[in-house]
Amino acid sequence: MAAIYSLYIINKSGGLIFYKDCGTKGRMDTNDCLRVASLWHSMHAISQQLSPVNGCSGIELLQADTFDLHCFQSLPGTKFFVVCEPGTPHMESLLRYIYELYTDYVLKNPFYEIEMPIRCELFDINLTQAVQSDRVALLGR
């Protein structure tokens, strides 16, 4: 079963608000994560400008030799992206499911400040369950 390496959530201004590292490969320290997040935010914005077609919504999939990067941008501008093994299926539905978890356990939490780093226990618990490989397969139904 193909694996997910890591999950990032970045806010409207490009700051990293959540990082989860799911596997043994591709571990990074905090500063590197922050840099990667702002890099991705800028690349995403530039890609919207570079597009020859009007109304481009930015990069959705980046494929490389050793990994795939799937990105989902919500309407308010929060970006969810996941770095996984090449060819991992159902990543788009996983990202949409994670967005649902975000709206439930983060946005409905009175102790969470918008655009700040996410420190919600319920979000972590449900996310861990969602990322387990058997659950991801169910999403692809």
Place this chain on the structure above:
Amino acid sequence: MIGVGKMKQYSNVLDKPLSKGKQEVSLSAFAFLFSELVQYNQTQVDNIAELERRLEDAGYAVGSRVLELLCNREKGNRRETRLLGILSFVHSTVWKVLFGKVADSLEKGTEHEDEYMISEKELLVNRFISIPKDMGTFNCGAFVAGIVKGVLDNAGFPAVVTAHFVPIEGQQRPRTTILIKFADEVLKREARLSQ
């Protein structure tokens, strides 16, 4: 206008029968509203005990109204006079109407005569809330404790009601217990009525 056929015209709005109301309410809408209630109160207070008290007061207002409404709708305007009666009313009827299900359990406290506990695996109001570590034992269930207090006080059973998290082995999330401590006069009256 809802309803088929001729409706009786009432000249005075107070003569109209009370409607049953909408049975279903959006959980998300309530969650956002409750979250805003907590956030608003947080800006008005200096410490956590104050915040709990404010949530309790908000719940108290709900509780007193719910008691009136349910006595009319569900019980045909009968009044509960016995302790177990009012407790099972809270545990079943009030919970069913407010949260869509009866409470998980109702227990009598073992250490003190005047303590009773209503337990719930997870309170509906707490479903999406994660308490930050630095807030210690704060529980947004204080709102529900306030509702129970409102119902009991207005039914003539004054009590101190609080909400607590009870950690359970083998489960990540603790259970919530609403602890009800009745005033002396209630126990005395109950003892007199039992004779």
